[in-house]
Every structure is written in structure tokens, then in C-alpha cells.
Amino acid sequence: xxxxxxxxxxxxxxxxxxxxxxxxxxxxxxxxxxxxxxxxxxxxxxxxxxxxxxxxxxxxxxxxxxxxxxxxxxxxxxxxxxxxxxxxxxxxxxxxxxxxxxxxxxxxxxxxxxxxxxxxxxxxxxxxxxxxxxxxxxxxxxxxxx
Numbered sequence: 001x002x003x004x005x006x007x008x009x010x011x012x013x014x015x016x017x018x019x020x021x022x023x024x025x026x027x028x029x030x031x032x033x034x035x036x037x038x039x040x041x042x043x044x045x046x047x048x049x050x051x052x053x054x055x056x057x058x059x060x061x062x063x064x065x066x067x068x069x070x071x072x073x074x075x076x077x078x079x080x081x082x083x084x085x086x087x088x089x090x091x092x093x094x095x096x097x098x099x100x101x102x103x104x105x106x107x108x109x110x111x112x113x114x115x116x117x118x119x120x121x122x123x124x125x126x127x128x129x130x131x132x133x134x135x136x137x138x139x140x141x142x143x144x145x146x
Contacts, residue, residue, distance in 0.1 A: 004030060005146060009082050009089055014105040017146075020097025031101065036122055037066035039101045065130055067102045067121040071095060074115025077144070079137055081106030088137040091144045108136050 002019035016030050018041060029040040044050075076094040081087060083105040093112070094100060 070118040072116040075112040077110040
């Protein structure tokens with residue numbers, strides 16, 4: 001079984017990686033209740049039922065976009081940057097079946113193989129005002145961890 005990877009900077013959670021090989025029983029939520037994007041894992045035996053339900057309208061405030069990416073195929077390098085400063089911190093390799101929550105800070109991606117990803121983030125979509133682009137880390141400075 002693979003462990004959940006937490007990427008932190010100055011005690012702030014920047015990203016969570018759930019490797020494809022991660023397994024646990026029952027329901028596990030990895031994000032604090034204060035996050036606007038909640039990420040959990042469920043593993044139930046055959047015959048288990050999640051009762052039908054509906055969600056109530058609850059006003060919420062979203063200040064920062066948080067994203068969840070599902071890697072379907074390929075090999076992707078994820079570069080992580082410190083919040084606010086754009087200082088490069090580290091890189092991780094994502095493979096098929098990996099899931100990553102991007103909670104804070106900057107991030108970029110390089111496709112090391114032809115790759116497919118699915119992205120989930122909060123709406124409504126704010127267009128280009130939602131992000132500020134900046135230069136990628138130079139190749140010679142890349143530090144792959146994990």
C-alpha cells in the first residue's frame with residue numbers, strides 16, 4: 001500500500017497526492033473541513049449501500065481556487081511553487097491512477113509522455129482573472145522528490 005503524500009511549505013498544505021496504489025478501509029477524508037474543495041477516498045465491500053441523498057443549498061465563500069487532478073494515462077511532472085513568492089520548491093512524478101489536490105501555492109505541469117488528466121475545481125469559472133502565469137523552473141534546477 002502506498003502512503004498519502006503531503007507537500008507543505010511553512011506548515012501550509014500545498015498539495016496532497018493519493019497514489020494509485022493507496023488502499024484503506026471505509027471512508028477517509030484528507031482535507032480539513034475549512035477547505036473549499038474536499039477530497040476523500042471510499043473503499044466499501046460488495047453489497048454496501050450509500051443511501052440516496054440530496055444536498056441542501058448552503059451559502060459558501062470561495063477565495064482561492066483549489067483543484068483536483070486525476071491522471072488517466074501517461075507520465076506528468078508536477079512542479080510546486082511557494083504561495084505568493086513563486087519560489088520553486090520541488091517536483092513530483094504523477095502516473096496513471098494518481099490523484100492530486102492542489103490546495104495552495106503555484107503549480108505547473110510538464111508532460112513526460114502523452115498524458116490524459118481530468119481536472120475538477122470550484123466554479124463558477126472566473127476566466128483568466130483566476131490565475132497569474134509565470135515562468136517555469138529552469139530544467140537544470142528541477143528537484144524530483146518521492
